[in-house]
Amino acid sequence: MDASLFTSMLFATVVAGTPLIIVSLGLLVNEKAGVLNLGAEGMMAMGAVAAFAVTHHSGNPWLGVLAGMGAGMAVSLIFGLLTLTLQANQVASGLALAIFGVGLSAFIGKPFESIALPAVPPIRIPFIADLPLIGEALYNQQALVYLSWAMFWAVVWFLYRSRAGLILRAVGESPASAHAIGHPVILIRYLAVLFGGAMAGIGGAFLSVFYTPMWVEGMVAGRGWIALALVVFATWRPLRVLVGAYLFGGVMITQLFIQGSGMQIDFPAQFLSSLPYWATIIVLVVISRNVNTIRLNSPMSLGKPFRAEG
């Protein structure tokens, strides 16, 4: 492999992994508080369409990202209301959110189909972008790529170094005890759900404003579900989320590069396109086969409703 090919593949892998990092980090915090929100696909779709619409009208991609974030939070609030206030089943409510978000985004996005946004130029970091091989790939990137790294450190610091993060994890491990010592379990879970929604919305905004600057119905293409699988794959640890997201990015990019290279291989494009989905299944199998890995690492109260008595 020659050097420029390596650089461009690394560049593309980082870009493809970025929305997964952002969304998975949000879901990770969400799940650390004991709430399983399967609606990531719907929140991303809403984020993507809202970001596209606002960027298209305002011409400012950052307003778009804010709008995407807001849209993700707005729909995650529906999920919170159902599961936290009304004690609805988390799995069913998450599915409902996934279906609703994808549907509503298709409805809102109809007038925006076949419009392209101007590409947002990358931000070049002086000096280190001149490093051979990796400089162009890592340090001449979209601002949201840098943001994803900042978010990674922020989440690590929050979960493991801050008092608030400790309380959030306590709520996820044992909501009854957290409640008994006076922590507002439901409020904390609401905040965690909103954070998950915000991050999923930003992830969606990255897709429609930066990655492929256009809106197509179904453009999230399962990334919300892959992000959920990534959290399991990462056994609820932020660093493994980061690594896993880039591995997935790599799988997505490799198949695109093979398809785009004109390499004469006798292998249908559709089979290559299905590789990321197979990869998701394979990592789930590998990580789940040891029951103890999951049991020891997943937040104890994940998916279970909590209601303060009395």
Add this chain to the structure above:
Amino acid sequence: MLRLEPRAEASRLMSYLSPVLATLLTLVAGIAVFSALGKDPVEGLRLFLVSPVKDLYGVSELLLKATPLMLCAIGLAVGFRANVWNIGAEGQFMLGTVGATGVALYFQESDSSLVLPAMVLAGAAAGAAWAAVPALLKTKFNANEILVSLMLVYVAQLFVSWLVFGPWKDPDGFNFPQTAMFADHALLPILIEGTRLHAGFLMALAALVAGYAFMNRSYTGFKMRVAGEAAEAARYAGFSANRMIWIGLLTGGAAAGIAGMSEVAGPMGQLTDKVSLGYGFAAIIVAFVGRLNPFGILLASLLMALLYIGGEQVQQYMNLPSSISLVFQGLLLFFLLGSDVFIHYRLRFGRVTA
């Protein structure tokens, strides 16, 4: 102050009223949505609720749309009752279309009356085989069946796309991504002259009856219900959890596969890359709104079919995207899940007085 107070016992009445309440709330939301879009809400509701069923043809189209929903939903209900979360009916549906199309194309020249039954079997087998993947990975490796069955939806979509763009493309089809039209003996017979309603509808009704017999009258069905409602009790009684997973997923897959068969051998008459309108996902809503109960599923599938057709109507007459029906379908499920709170809780005014 309003507050929720737990009921001593789950309310049976509320569990039946909740879907009705959810439907009414969806209607109210519909009025709000149409008003917000600057459209006449009365006209909108008329297009959604009245005009699809204003004549016999309309009713036949409603039953036609409800057919795949009923089939997918009754299969899903079997699994959902045992807490087996098969979310991939959409993919199993597509594999069903592939299995049935394979048989139809292979016997294109034959005029045997066995072709149709073979297509049903092939569709069911292909759908069940697709569902066997999450079942195997769940029982052997404990892999989450929600995520696995969902990933396989995307794979199935790409597989269908490869077939209709590649080996199965109709050579006389002007390069459209579709197979040749099926021969007459590979098409399901029409039930009412002048409509598109086909024998698949009867298969769906039969599936509802079979589902009732299995879930409410058989010992295995009883065991699955126990597993769903009280997992500990089921384990204590020695019911095999793995067996429930296999039964739940294979039933769901086979039923979705038959639904796929009835689409290609019914209204479509061929396989295209747009073979499903999201029936597999909509069926999840149907199963929940129908309370995982065959009769409820019958009603819920008619309601959802109405939403599908209503969406096409408002697209045609109000110039709104037909995806508005997806919005209403999602709202319906939200409202249902919200209304379900009253099964276990009651609303009380005033402060806690204990």
